[in-house]
Amino acid sequence: MMSALTMTTTLTNGHHNGTCNGKLETSLNGYRKNGYVKPEPEPSGSDPSLHQPAPYNDDAMAIAERDRCSYGRIPRAAAIAGTANRKVRVYSDGIYDMFHQGHARQLQQAKTVFPNVYLIVGVCSDRLTHSRKGRTVMTEDERYEAVRHCRYVDEVVRDAPWEYDEEFLEKHKIDFIAHDDIPYTTQDCEDTYAMIKAKDMFVATERTEGVSTSDIVARIVRDYDMYVRRNLARGYSAKELNVSFLNEKKFRLQNKMDELKDKGKKVMTNIGEKRVDILTKWEEKSRELIDAFLLLFGPDGRLSNIWNESKGRLMQALSQPPSPRGSPAPSENGDDHEPLNRGSASPPPPKSRRCEALWDQQAGNWMHRALSALGNRKRPYNGS
Numbered sequence: 599m600m601s602a603l604t605m606t607t608t609l610t611n612g613h614h615n616g617t618c619n620g621k622l623e624t625s626l627n628g629y630r631k632n633g634y635v636k637p638e639p640e641p642s643g644s645d646p647s648l649h650q651p652a653p654y655n656d657d658a659m660a661i662a663e664r665d666r667c668s669y670g671r672i673p674r675a676a677a678i679a680g681t682a683n684r685k686v687r688v689y690s691d692g693i694y695d696m697f698h699q700g701h702a703r704q705l706q707q708a709k710t711v712f713p714n715v716y717l718i719v720g721v722c723s724d725r726l727t728h729s730r731k732g733r734t735v736m737t738e739d740e741r742y743e744a745v746r747h748c749r750y751v752d753e754v755v756r757d758a759p760w761e762y763d764e765e766f767l768e769k770h771k772i773d774f775i776a777h778d779d780i781p782y783t784t785q786d787c788e789d790t791y792a793m794i795k796a797k798d799m800f801v802a803t804e805r806t807e808g809v810s811t812s813d814i815v816a817r818i819v820r821d822y823d824m825y826v827r828r829n830l831a832r833g834y835s836a837k838e839l840n841v842s843f844l845n846e847k848k849f850r851l852q853n854k855m856d857e858l859k860d861k862g863k864k865v866m867t868n869i870g871e872k873r874v875d876i877l878t879k880w881e882e883k884s885r886e887l888i889d890a891f892l893l894l895f896g897p898d899g900r901l902s903n904i905w906n907e908s909k910g911r912l913m914q915a916l917s918q919p920p921s922p923r924g925s926p927a928p929s930e931n932g933d934d935h936e937p938l939n940r941g942s943a944s945p946p947p948p949k950s951r952r953c954e955a956l957w958d959q960q961a962g963n964w965m966h967r968a969l970s971a972l973g974n975r976k977r978p979y980n981g982s
Contacts, residue, residue: 652746655755655770663716669771674798677773680713688712688801689772691720691758693727695734696814697744700806707803708776709750718770719751720758730760735815761790776801827853
């Protein structure tokens with residue numbers, strides 16, 4: 599197996615102005631910056647499987663690893679104690695359709711079941727899977743690629759068998775087989791792993807509750823309309839989605855309605871933001887208006903001063919006139935003297951003179967008219 603140091607050296611020696619063997623380097627060993635690729639040194643002791651996908655069983659790397667293995671099945675006690683003189687070769691298999699976290703967790707358990715494990719994963723072909731289990735969503739090549747990019751996998755066996763025999767175990771030099779402990783029945787036997795369990799080569803893994811490929815497919819079927827609308831919006835044609843003409847128009851209309859709803863929400867959001875700005879500006883303007891109002895109509899405002907002055911003059915004009923200065927003083931015994939000539943008593947002076955004296959040019963025309971009207975009114979005189 600190529601070491602991490604060898605891999606880094608090979609890539610570094612091939613770099614020239616951001617190219618590696620005439621091609622722009624895009625692997626995980628380097629990064630692209632302004633058209634130049636700078637190699638990143640791998641940490642010492644790093645696992646090469648983290649920097650490249652796992653090889654297939656017929657690749658040169660997998661063949662070399664298998665040839666270096668002096669096969670003699672490792673006892674369970676030695677595998678658990680970690681005292682074996684080589685890696686423990688553990689095999690796990692499955693369909694791995696729509697690879698999800700349940701699959702990854704099962705492979706993690708298989709990888710860590712012993713201290714030093716070389717994990718081989720078998721993936722069944724489409725032909726075998728469709729005949730035994732049913733239709734798959736992903737093709738066999740897609741499922742192979744999904745599994746070999748899992749970090750726990752060291753080697754992938756394509757077209758894995760449904761049942762095992764001694765020849766298969768010796769060909770791949772398998773020490774243990776990891777799988778969940780649920781019996782898998784076939785037409786020929788009640789438990790596919792019966793022979794493996796009899797040889798003490800079976801290690802049990804746990805299933806992840808709440809997630810499976812069947813559950814994921816059930817979600818898609820349940821929300822079929824939503825996913826069809828989603829893919830139509832992303833550019834898929836009705837033919838690619840196997841949707842009729844009428845259903846296509848219905849789904850596209852629903853997408854348009856959703857777009858209008860989203861636009862309406864955005865408009866309302868923008869209006870809310872603008873409303874805050876309007877309220878802020880109105881608050882500033884209202885303060886200016888209040889200040890101007892108080893300047894005119896406040897307790898110390900201009901109009902209040904004018905009104906107070908005018909009110910005082912008006913009240914003075916409407917008040918009773920003072921007594922005449924020529925009236926005789928009362929006698930000592932309290933009797934009033936009768937006037938000498940009552941018939942010749944003069945009437946009080948007209949108010950027009952007092953009103954004219956109260957005229958103020960700054961009071962306004964309305965005050966002038968009011969005072970003039972009061973002055974023109976003649977007070978009736980009673981000579982008796």
